[in-house]
Amino acid sequence: MDRRTSIKWVLAASAWPLLTVPAGGAAAAAAGAAGYGTDPDLLAAYHPGELWPLTLSSAQRQLAQVLCDLIIPADERSPAASQVGVVDFIDEWVSAPYPACRRDRPMLLEGFAWLDAEAAGRFGKGFAASALHQQSAICDDICDARRALPQRRAAAAFFARYRDLTAGGFYSTPVGRTDLGYIGNVPQARFDGPPAALLKKLNLP
Amino acid sequence: MPFVTAASQAHDYDVIVVGSGAGGGQAAYTLAMEGAKVLLLEAGRRYRPATETPMFQTPELAPLRATGTPQKPFGFYDATVDGGWQVPGEPYVSAGTSDGERFQWWRARMLGGRTNHWGRIALRYGPYDFKPRTRDGLGFDWPLAYADIAPYYDRVERLIGVYGSNEGLENTPDSPPGCLLPPPAPLVSDYLIAQRARRLGIPAIAGHRAVLTRPLDFKSSPALLHPGNVRAQRILAEDMRARTACFWATPCGRGCAIRANYQSTTVHLPPALASGNLDITTDAMVYEVTLAGDGRASGVGFIERSTREQRHARARVVVLAASACESVRILLNSRNARFPHGLANSSGRLGRYLMDTVGSSVSGQVPLLESLPSLNEDAADGMQLYTPWWLYREQRAGRLGFARGYHIEFGGGRRMPGFGTAAGLEWLTAGSYGARFKQDARRYYGSFVSFDGRGEMIPNDLSYCELDPQLKDTWGIPVLRFHWRWSQHELRQAAHMQRTFTDIIEAMGGRTRGPAESDGARAIAPGGSIIHEVGGAIMGSDPATSVTNQWCQTWDVPNLFLTDGAVFASNADKNPTLTIMALAWRASDHILDRMRRREL
Numbered sequence: 001m002d003r004r005t006s007i008k009w010v011l012a013a014s015a016w017p018l019l020t021v022p023a024g025g026a027a028a029a030a031a032g033a034a035g036y037g038t039d040p041d042l043l044a045a046y047h048p049g050e051l052w053p054l055t056l057s058s059a060q061r062q063l064a065q066v067l068c069d070l071i072i073p074a075d076e077r078s079p080a081a082s083q084v085g086v087v088d089f090i091d092e093w094v095s096a097p098y099p100a101c102r103r104d105r106p107m108l109l110e111g112f113a114w115l116d117a118e119a120a121g122r123f124g125k126g127f128a129a130s131a132l133h134q135q136s137a138i139c140d141d142i143c144d145a146r147r148a149l150p151q152r153r154a155a156a157a158f159f160a161r162y163r164d165l166t167a168g169g170f171y172s173t174p175v176g177r178t179d180l181g182y183i184g185n186v187p188q189a190r191f192d193g194p195p196a197a198l199l200k201k202l203n204l205p
Numbered sequence: 206m207p208f209v210t211a212a213s214q215a216h217d218y219d220v221i222v223v224g225s226g227a228g229g230g231q232a233a234y235t236l237a238m239e240g241a242k243v244l245l246l247e248a249g250r251r252y253r254p255a256t257e258t259p260m261f262q263t264p265e266l267a268p269l270r271a272t273g274t275p276q277k278p279f280g281f282y283d284a285t286v287d288g289g290w291q292v293p294g295e296p297y298v299s300a301g302t303s304d305g306e307r308f309q310w311w312r313a314r315m316l317g318g319r320t321n322h323w324g325r326i327a328l329r330y331g332p333y334d335f336k337p338r339t340r341d342g343l344g345f346d347w348p349l350a351y352a353d354i355a356p357y358y359d360r361v362e363r364l365i366g367v368y369g370s371n372e373g374l375e376n377t378p379d380s381p382p383g384c385l386l387p388p389p390a391p392l393v394s395d396y397l398i399a400q401r402a403r404r405l406g407i408p409a410i411a412g413h414r415a416v417l418t419r420p421l422d423f424k425s426s427p428a429l430l431h432p433g434n435v436r437a438q439r440i441l442a443e444d445m446r447a448r449t450a451c452f453w454a455t456p457c458g459r460g461c462a463i464r465a466n467y468q469s470t471t472v473h474l475p476p477a478l479a480s481g482n483l484d485i486t487t488d489a490m491v492y493e494v495t496l497a498g499d500g501r502a503s504g505v506g507f508i509e510r511s512t513r514e515q516r517h518a519r520a521r522v523v524v525l526a527a528s529a530c531e532s533v534r535i536l537l538n539s540r541n542a543r544f545p546h547g548l549a550n551s552s553g554r555l556g557r558y559l560m561d562t563v564g565s566s567v568s569g570q571v572p573l574l575e576s577l578p579s580l581n582e583d584a585a586d587g588m589q590l591y592t593p594w595w596l597y598r599e600q601r602a603g604r605l606g607f608a609r610g611y612h613i614e615f616g617g618g619r620r621m622p623g624f625g626t627a628a629g630l631e632w633l634t635a636g637s638y639g640a641r642f643k644q645d646a647r648r649y650y651g652s653f654v655s656f657d658g659r660g661e662m663i664p665n666d667l668s669y670c671e672l673d674p675q676l677k678d679t680w681g682i683p684v685l686r687f688h689w690r691w692s693q694h695e696l697r698q699a700a701h702m703q704r705t706f707t708d709i710i711e712a713m714g715g716r717t718r719g720p721a722e723s724d725g726a727r728a729i730a731p732g733g734s735i736i737h738e739v740g741g742a743i744m745g746s747d748p749a750t751s752v753t754n755q756w757c758q759t760w761d762v763p764n765l766f767l768t769d770g771a772v773f774a775s776n777a778d779k780n781p782t783l784t785i786m787a788l789a790w791r792a793s794d795h796i797l798d799r800m801r802r803r804e805l
Contacts, residue, residue, distance in 0.1 A: 098274045
């Protein structure tokens with residue numbers, strides 16, 4: 001494997017623990033009964049909901065959208081996460097038949113419920129209906145697991161996972177790629193490496 | 206009619222080749238181009254890279270943003286068909302359950318096998334690597350030396366196209382002029398890693414990968430590869446001209462529709478088919494080698510997957526190249542009165558001495574690489590530079606605590622953003638969200654570097670496979686049960702990798718998320734996860750202690766050969782694919798020579 005491939009493996013391995021022995025067999029067949037199988041059409045364009053039904057309620061989707069956009073709001077360079085389909089992606093994720101998705105689903109749903117309960121207790125309404133500064137006050141308490149109070153550890157773990165999913169959904173779109181300044185994935189006649197001026201600035205090589 | 210079914214196969218093949226990956230593809234190529242009538246049997250489906258490869262597809266078009274699942278472990282767009290560490294309907298058993306005793310078996314069920322998705326890293330073994338026991342008393346010597354195989358490395362490099370450079374470093378062979386293509390330019394991160402690694406005495410040189418950085422030499426290579434065979438030269442020249450050089454975009458692991466990198470399906474099989482001497486049957490799951498009354502192989506039994514029926518194909522010579530463990534499995538399942546413990550197993554060594562590569566990784570974040578201008582760094586998709594093993598002297602002096610070396614595959618750069626690009630940043634961002642998070646994502650994108658160690662594992666008595674006494678796969682074929690154990694050499698080596706990579710990152714002014722892992726058992730990747738499994742039918746000079754001779758010919762059955770990783774007597778840190786191809790070419794030349802002399 002090359003470096004890139006092995007990084008992908010590391011990511012895959014951390015997200016998808018391998019089944020216990022015997023590998024394959026019944027377990028793999030069960031996963032294959034749903035999902036996209038081991039030989040999907042790689043050239044088709046897929047949309048959330050096409051391969052397995054989306055399962056979030058409209059209230060959950062509303063909360064998902066508010067939270068996505070708190071994490072990735074619109075700014076001068078790019079729109080908010082919900083504007084590029086991240087809510088659909090989150091719904092696709094928590095509705096998918098794969099082990100990591102199934103693990104995330106209760107965590108996310110419990111996290112949504114916790115946000116609503118927290119907002120109700122502090123501000124008298126659900127999280128999505130709370131004011132932006134109220135939503136932010138709650139997020140401030142759980143955005144960094146190392147600083148979160150012990151009773152908010154689970155909520156902080158949820159927030160970290162939700163932030164990763166939101167970012168994963170956002171930066172894997174054309175808008176997200178442009179936001180980061182990615183300009184590849186186009187054929188080029190030649191590749192000459194970085195400009196000399198940049199190398200000189202960095203005292204390289 | 207190159208693609209045939211069981212019903213339309215001919216009855217007079219010279220050679221059956223089982224498996225169409227690196228070893229089977231090379232054997233089929235050499236044999237067919239030189240005039241042998243070859244039947245190639247592939248367990249998986251037919252695969253057409255020109256029309257099936259998702260070259261420019263981007264993650265938002267894929268389910269789950271193209272991230273990996275158990276059904277597509279390397280991501281949705283990875284080339285692998287019906288493969289992974291689990292294959293539906295084809296289980297295996299790992300006898301050990303703890304991390305250090307578990308073995309995971311990667312397979313692909315498609316024409317071309319795993320060559321369609323591999324990393325294209327193509328390193329030559331060096332002189333030391335064939336004589337490890339002579340050097341340090343451990344493991345086994347091969348029954349051949351570097352000089353025996355060097356001409357075949359030359360040929361394979363010329364045929365498939367490998368970029369790299371000649372540096373004159375110890376046990377890191379140079380190639381003769383004309384073999385290597387020029388290496389690609391390094392990335393900013395490559396330059397920085399190389400500069401800081403060198404300050405620590407760690408070299409960084411051009412990588413070697415099977416990617417065409419310019420078109421192949423279709424004028425002179427064909428005559429060198431097929432001397433005296435004008436027809437083969439013409440076919441190859443035509444095919445070399447049809448391959449396009451890299452256009453510096455799209456990940457190699459998806460395969461390559463423009464044939465700019467090596468995969469068996471784009472390099473070995475097209476000219477072999479054009480020769481008219483190759484028939485291919487896909488969806489043919491070989492389960493046994495059959496014997497004639499005189500003790501010679503008569504052919505193979507296989508399951509036609511479309512009908513689930515048992516079929517038989519005959520030939521003068523049988524070449525197994527189904528992948529190391531699958532070839533061993535076929536032989537273990539080919540039991541008969543003469544070979545009650547598996548065919549070609551009079552030594553009792555069949556299934557023994559499985560090896561994978563030692564793997565351990567560290568990544569870090571480097572402030573010097575933050576907020577760089579937008580550059581297109583798709584490049585050659587990795588390994589513009591790498592570090593060959595460099596501590597031979599310290600190792601000889603016994604100062605390291607482990608006997609064999611590793612190389613480093615490193616890199617960074619502004620890769621195409623995806624599912625994990627801005628994940629897990631809180632160790633750097635103090636948990637930012639909102640406008641601040643977007644700024645952090647921009648700041649840190651492209652500022653990460655990663656280091657993957659790839660080290661030699663010494664064969665041992667506790668790492669082997671055998672048939673499970675009960676379990677069968679969906680085709681009714683008994684499955685493998687794996688036993689796995691690392692020695693201190695591997696564990697200490699993995700810990701050394703961790704320390705070294707962390708040192709390099711710190712020398713770059715970078716930081717890692719946690720301290721270097723000093724416990725090798727925690728640092729090492731599980732057996733089978735690097736997908737360099739070799740051994741199981743090792744070659745040797747003594748029939749009592751090895752399964753094949755230096756020609757990949759089994760000691761027990763003269764017309765039965767193995768041209769995959771099963772014959773490896775050691776597993777040097779260099780990724781095995783190039784050596785598999787060199788050995789397969791050499792074995793095929795030997796088969797042709799013996800057939801011409803009517804000895805086979």
